[in-house]
Amino acid sequence: MVLKETENLSFECETGNYHTFCPISCVAWLYQKIEDSFFLVIGTKTCGYFLQNALGVMIFAEPRYAMAELEEGDISAQLNDYQELKRLCLQIKKDRNPSVIFWIGTCTTEIIKMDLEGIAPKLELEIQVPLVVARANGLDYAFTQGEDTVLAALAQKTYSNSQQRNSQKTNSREQEPLILFGSLPDSVANQLTLELKKQNIIVDGWLPAKRYSELPNIEPGNFVCGVNPYLSRTATTLMRRRKCKLISAPFPIGPDGTRLWVEKICAALNVIPQGLDIREQESWDSLSDYIKLIKGKSVFFMGDNLLEISLARFLINCGMIVYEIGIPYMDKRYQKAELDLLAKACANNNVRVPKIIEKPDNYNQIDRIRDLQPDLVITGMAHANPLEARGISTKWSVEFTFAQIHGFTNAKDILELITRPLRRNSGLKELGWDKYNTEI
């Protein structure tokens, strides 16, 4: 059954010439999430320029991140990497006294083969600050995958951490420990934790936690479950390195996704879910005003943050027609449950299964958008204004990464974002000026 549904999905791969954020952007939300951390991005002026412009005003708020800007002497190995990094990290220790320093490797450190993983353990001992190395570079990854590399590195690092849960364990709990992974704002993490608590499931920890020192103790046999679709490396690391059991579930985005996410966790932990029907229905009911606005409207995902499958699935269940799901990278194993749910959503709503375009080509996509004239294009900021000037409504995809979109509670926020351009543009419709560009 399930297999058949997946078979209906068609996957294509284009040239990979698309616009997305560099994965180092993950420092923006991770430094805020992990309150006692410091992120050092080891790269060039290009990386720095991106961060400073992409993160806008955040840069003025004394952020706990900085560039280790490589100079000509570093590139040509006239300077000693170890000594240079030591100097900078001591400076950071003195100024900010963080509990952990993350080193974010970039394209340049890859190309010059700077041995960050080799240097870190030695330097860690010398300066007495834990160092975590993540290679979040544009050679290998797109946008949100940056968080994946950081969490994967963190998952390997947690060995030495507190033993607090062992004591808990002696209280002889029946439930095998459950750890959720994915960085969410604290309030959203709490909402999901409470959602599971209603089913008598205790969340033993989150990766990442609010503070580095509060990272969960991960042991072989523990259950783990992801909350975001871009965390496949973290999932792999938890399974292979930490011998955890991965609960494959759709992601808790939209009431449909959240419900199934809770159900899958319940199933894995042998708990019979209670009252989820009502909970989901209530959530849908609260969305009805928004759904009226978007029902029957078409949407096109250009693809840049890997949330696309989950969002498309939710929007199809809201009655939208999805023309295309562009996505930077598609891990069919990690997203299996989500893909199944997508196929099911299409069947239930009696709509064609959208094409999933991996590594899209923006130029071709714009051609297709021109032909299809969708009601809404979800895209990056590089294309949003030019498309609006051509009379096509757009929503910047980056907002979905920063907004609170998980769980029953936040489904409204997703639709608030989705309907905003439609509401705005229908308000302006009367004016009759919907095309603003100078070419055809």
Next chain:
Amino acid sequence: MKLAYWMYAGPAHIGTLRIASSFKNVHAIMHAPLGDDYFNVMSSMLERKRDFTPVTTSVVDRHVLAQGSKEKVVTNITRKDKEENPDLVILTPTCTSSILQEDLQNFCYRASLESKSDVLLADVNHYRVNEMQAADRTLEQIVAFYLKKAEKNNQINSEKTKNPSVNIIGAYNLAFHNQHDIAELKRLFMDLDIEINEIIPEGNSVQNLKNLPKAWFNVVPYREVGNLTGEYLKNNYDMPYIDVTPMGIVETAKFIRKIQQILNSLNCKRSYEQFINNQTRFISQSAWFSRSIDCQNLTGKKAVVFGDSTHAVAMTKILVKELGIKVVWAGTYCKYDKAWFTSQLEGLCDEVILTDDHNLVGDLIAKTEPEAIFGTQMERHVGKRLNIPCGVISAPVHIQNFPLSYRPFLGYEGANQISDLVYNSFTLGMEDHLLEIFGGHDTREVITQSLSADSDLIWAIEAQNELTKIPGFVRGKIKRNTEKFAKQENIETITLETMYAAKEAVNT
């Protein structure tokens, strides 16, 4: 390695892209990893561009790392050639690609055999030049390429126009108030009865570059980008160029007199003195403003200036010469232009600062405690933290510095705008002062940890209360003087008496 939180000037490829995307029908292809095309976001968001930014990436990924780009770059260039029919494709290396040391020049050569468009490799070293230097260099490179090409094909048009005419070199994307400046310059030249031959690069076609020598002379309004081109045209086509920035009344007059001088030397007798006089005294408001009693209140007020070299120099000249304001120090992040910068500011301010370290600038502002700052967005934020008003006069800037309304900095209308900017900055300071005197709302402690030295002195409660009564813009100074005095006198707890004693000590 350098620990960096913020930079004033971007990496080299941004400069190249700014020039390339300013021309009409020129496409830039970056040889870069995924995510380096952030330039497209900036031009689409900051300038609110309606058209797709003509920049694509030939993505450097793992395969390129292992095996080289092979056909990839060539294919991408020829593909763009077919899709968009550009006149020119400019291949832009990035800092990542430049360490791969692929033979990009060879890719360009091969691609040019298969494309209708011309193909150029941007000739910039990413580890040695910044955004502005790269932009300057790329503009020269493109101009030289098309002039040489035209010469080879005997298409060059170096017969001068009948009436005096000028090329404006300095209209480009993502520059500070540039569109408005160019409009103001056009208006000025119309008033001076001078035809505009070509404006480059913004909105122009590379096909028109062969017409450049037709103009009688060139103007390069901004110091950072255009001088290389001006120099090139001077050396190869004997075209005089003016590198005075017409910003402020005095400098605008100087700019116009230069034009007059050039025209006269080319046997076109023109006198603009009457025009300058008229504009200065009756049409523009800013000269009269500086004479009005309002402006008397600004006399001797302390300001600091920081920005790119063009705007920092021009602003300092305006503040000192036209408004009677004391500029304690003026600085620029264009460190490579030290000689010119220092020579321009001689005798105008106490100290000249050349740095690209924003922390240093912030500390200097905290130490100087000026009544107003004129700087970039970064200085505006320092000003916010220290409660000092700031007028933004230079890039790097935010979206609010791409205003919809007409806001030039150059020419006579520019002088009006600048007067408003200066006046508003200081009045805000005065309002603040009055609010404080009459027990206003804000008694927040403004000196932050990073911007002032910690002290282990104790402030008695009544002294603290007294301190809060002191107007915000001098409070920091008084606090510091009092603490200095207390330290000298070995006083540990600062009381009201200490404060008064300190005040006396300073006054005598």
